[in-house]
Every structure is written in structure tokens, then in C-alpha cells.
Amino acid sequence: MDVLNGLLLPILLSCTVCYSSDVRHIQLQPEQIHLSATGNAGEMMVTWSTVNDTKASLVRFGKNITLNLVAKGTSSIFVDGGPEKRSQFIHRVKLTGLSPAQMYYYHCGSEDGWSPLFFFKAFPNTTDWSPRFAMYGDLGNENAQSLSRLQEEVQKGMYDTVFHIGDFAYELEEDNGRVGDMFMRQIESVAAYVPYMTAVGNHEASYNFSHYKNRFTMPNFAETANLWYSWDIGPAHIIVFSTEVYYYFQYGLFLITHQLNWLKQDLKAANKNRAERPWVITMAHRPMYCTDTDGDDCSKRYNIIRDQFEELFYDSGVDIEFWAHEHTYERLLPVYKGKVFNGSASAPYTNPNAPVHVVAGSAGCRELPDKFTPVPAPWDGFRSRDYGYLTMTVTNKTHAHFQQISDDQGGKVIDDFWVIKHKHGPYGSD
Numbered sequence: 001m002d003v004l005n006g007l008l009l010p011i012l013l014s015c016t017v018c019y020s021s022d023v024r025h026i027q028l029q030p031e032q033i034h035l036s037a038t039g040n041a042g043e044m045m046v047t048w049s050t051v052n053d054t055k056a057s058l059v060r061f062g063k064n065i066t067l068n069l070v071a072k073g074t075s076s077i078f079v080d081g082g083p084e085k086r087s088q089f090i091h092r093v094k095l096t097g098l099s100p101a102q103m104y105y106y107h108c109g110s111e112d113g114w115s116p117l118f119f120f121k122a123f124p125n126t127t128d129w130s131p132r133f134a135m136y137g138d139l140g141n142e143n144a145q146s147l148s149r150l151q152e153e154v155q156k157g158m159y160d161t162v163f164h165i166g167d168f169a170y171e172l173e174e175d176n177g178r179v180g181d182m183f184m185r186q187i188e189s190v191a192a193y194v195p196y197m198t199a200v201g202n203h204e205a206s207y208n209f210s211h212y213k214n215r216f217t218m219p220n221f222a223e224t225a226n227l228w229y230s231w232d233i234g235p236a237h238i239i240v241f242s243t244e245v246y247y248y249f250q251y252g253l254f255l256i257t258h259q260l261n262w263l264k265q266d267l268k269a270a271n272k273n274r275a276e277r278p279w280v281i282t283m284a285h286r287p288m289y290c291t292d293t294d295g296d297d298c299s300k301r302y303n304i305i306r307d308q309f310e311e312l313f314y315d316s317g318v319d320i321e322f323w324a325h326e327h328t329y330e331r332l333l334p335v336y337k338g339k340v341f342n343g344s345a346s347a348p349y350t351n352p353n354a355p356v357h358v359v360a361g362s363a364g365c366r367e368l369p370d371k372f373t374p375v376p377a378p379w380d381g382f383r384s385r386d387y388g389y390l391t392m393t394v395t396n397k398t399h400a401h402f403q404q405i406s407d408d409q410g411g412k413v414i415d416d417f418w419v420i421k422h423k424h425g426p427y428g429s430d
Contacts, residue, residue: 027051028112030091032184034191037161039219039231041125044095044195046108047217049088049184053077054110057091061106065117071095078214080177081207092217098122118192123160123233127276130396131234135163136389137201137285137324140170140365141183145387146407147364151189161233162194165324166201166285170365172211180211199240200227201285201325208251209244228259230266235397236279237270239263243286246304267316271425278397278424280318287323287359289332291377292370296326310337313355317426320400320419324361327370328385329404331415332357335379336427348381350420353427358402360390382415398422
């Protein structure tokens with residue numbers, strides 16, 4: 001027996017070495033699952049990642065856990081720009097023919113491996129409902145303080161959509177993209193249950209914004225690489241655009257012209273449809289106004305974003321403008337060219353005579369909160385350095401409700417206001 005063992009041991013060791021060196025390390029399990037809206041109420045986009053490519057990109061879904069429906073999509077390779085050139089495969093599958101306001105269950109992957117079971121609720125196919133949003137910017141992989149509260153609230157069904165208004169992970173490309181992978185896994189417990197809609201920020205700039213362009217799937221992503229888009233939900237038309245094209249000229253000056261031309265046409269079309277969707281809301285990363293002390297453009301007399309967009313948005317009757325970038329929360333009074341245009345002294349947000357700006361960049365990241373100037377500006381309505389996020393409910397065609405949630409204070413509502421508009425459209429047109 002000792003002789004037999006002596007003969008078998010070298011053979012077994014030899015086979016083990018052969019097996020380890022010849023078989024490639026394969027990872028086919030879906031991860032980083034997230035949903036996004038397409039602009040069609042009867043559709044939902046599912047996006048996920050695998051380390052290696054799979055035989056197919058599938059979503060099995062249905063109105064119960066039998067998952068009797070299947071949709072097929074595509075995958076594409078994404079290579080990080082760092083020295084390791086790490087690659088992964090991004091899978092995209094569009095679900096179509098969804099019943100309005102119906103709960104669906106789903107998992108994604110292929111016969112090579114499936115994700116856990118998730119669920120989402122399809123949008124109503126009407127303007128006569130009240131969509132609920134959570135929104136914030138500047139959420140990092142480290143110190144993602146607001147995330148746990150958002151995870152719980154999303155899975156309880158408190159929101160229909162989440163908006164992340166730029167600056168992800170800090171940074172998506174860091175450590176050859178590993179930080180981006182970790183961040184996308186972190187937000188899965190939010191983004192796999194409701195559409196996770198995004199705007200690009202300055203922290204996504206590396207390698208021509210390649211991580212942002214590849215990891216997300218916004219409406220018309222094939223044409224605009226997620227940099228700008230718009231979509232309708234309930235009584236609102238929401239416009240997302242890039243402030244970053246004005247700061248990173250090396251990636252193409254043509255982007256400025258293309259985006260601006262598109263934006264003008266989109267606003268023109270939105271104004272023609274205000275009887276159906278009266279609320280016109282914009283979202284982008286860098287604000288026009290702020291009172292932070294970090295020297296950013298929004299605190300200066302001249303601001304390129306204000307110069308490019310303020311008059312256009314005023315003339316187009318934009319109702320509300322959301323921003324991030326500053327790691328604070330700041331609600332402005334209705335303002336145009338630095339002057340306050342309240343609806344009235346006692347009710348500034350009832351029939352305001354200029355757009356309402358809100359800066360919501362305090363979700364939590366490793367850079368910590370910014371500081372405010374000691375004295376608020378004349379156009380300031382409320383300021384807070386607490387970590388937290390903003391909620392919005394577009395209640396109907398005339399009323400929208402907003403609350404800023406402080407995570408520092410255990411979920412306390414620290415700011416609560418309504419914007420009431422009995423007439424929507426260009427300002428100063430009466």
C-alpha cells in the first residue's frame with residue numbers, strides 16, 4: 001500500500017497543477033443590478049454586470065414568482081482605463097408590455113448563473129397620478145451615510161424613482177474600477193427595486209466619463225451616452241443635462257452645441273404639452289447659485305452655468321431646478337439674475353415669478369460637508385449641513401411637495417415646503 005501511495009501522489013499532484021494552469025478563472029454571476037426608466041411607461045430597463053461574458057442576457061419576470069415571462073437583451077465589454085485594463089461585461093435587457101401600476105418580480109442572468117429575486121412596480125400609463133422621488137447627489141462608497149435609510153424606504157415602497165444628481169462612489173474608476181464595482185453593489189439594494197436615474201458629475205470625468213457612460217442606461221443612452229435626456233412621468237416632464245461639458249473641453253467642444261440645441265428643442269416641445277404635463281423640472285450637477293465657502297463657481301459673481309442656462313430656463317418657464325455638487329442642502333427663494341421673485345411676501349412658493357432652485361448634495365461621501373458663509377444670501381430660503389436627501393411628490397398639476405430628510409437627526413424632516421402653481425409657462429409673459 002505504501003508503494004501504491006508513492007506512485008499515486010506524484011500523478012495527483014501533476015494533474016492538479018495541470019488543471020489549475022489550464023482552466024481560466026470564470027465569473028458569470030450577475031451583480032450590480034439596477035433599473036432605469038426608458039421614457040415609455042410600459043417598459044423597464046434592467047442593467048447588470050458579469051466579469052466574463054455569458055451565453056445570453058436574460059430577464060425572467062412576471063406578476064408572481066413563477067416568472068413566466070422572459071426578455072432577452074445584449075452584452076458589451078467595458079474596459080477600465082486604468083493600468084490593469086480590467087474588463088467586465090455590461091448586460092442590458094428592456095422589459096416591454098408591462099401592465100400599468102402592476103407589481104413585477106424578476107431575476108436576471110442566464111443559464112450560467114442567476115441573480116437573487118427582486119421586484120418593481122410598473123408606472124401608471126397616465127398623467128393623473130402622484131409620482132414620489134428621492135433625490136440627492138454626491139454619494140460615495142465611503143461614508144455613504146444616507147444609504148441605509150434609503151434602502152429601507154425604497155423596499156417599503158415609499159418612492160417610485162430615485163435620482164442621483166452626479167458624483168458617484170468617489171471614484172468609479174478608482175483602484176482600476178474596483179471602487180466603482182463596490183459602489184454599484186452597494187446601491188443594488190435601492191436600484192434593483194426602483195429606477196435609479198442619474199446625472200453626470202465632475203467626479204465621473206476620468207477616461208472621458210467612461211464609467212458613467214458604460215455603467216448606466218438612461219433614456220436614449222445610445223445617442224447621448226447618458227449625458228442628457230428627458231422623460232415624462234405623471235404630470236411632470238423631467239430634463240437631465242450635463243454641466244460638465246462646459247468644464248472638460250478636451251472631450252469635445254461639439255458636446256456643448258449638441259446639448260444646447262437638444263435642450264432648446266426639448267423645452268419647446270415641453271411647453272407645447274403643458275396642458276398634459278405642466279411641471280417642467282431640470283436636474284444637473286453644478287448649481288447656478290450657492291453660499292458655500294469652497295470657492296466653487298456657484299458662489300461667484302460670474303457662473304458659466306448661470307450664464308448659459310438661466311435666461312433660457314426663465315423664458316421657458318422651468319418650474320424647479322435641482323442641483324448637487326455642494327455637499328450641503330440649500331433651498332432658494334424664487335430667483336432670476338440674483339433678484340428674488342416671490343409669489344408673495346407671505347407665500348413665496350405660491351405662483352412664484354421665477355424658477356425655484358434646490359441644491360441637494362449632502363447624501364454622504366468621504367469629502368465631508370461643505371461650510372456656508374456666515375450670512376445667507378438675500379435669495380436663501382433654508383440651509384443645512386446635515387447629511388441627508390430630498391424627497392419630492394408631484395401631487396397633481398398644481399401642487400408639488402418637498403421634504404429634506406436629515407440622516408444626522410435620525411430621519412427627521414428638517415425642511416418642508418410646497419410649490420403651488422396655478423399657471424405654468426414662461427415667466428413675465430402676462
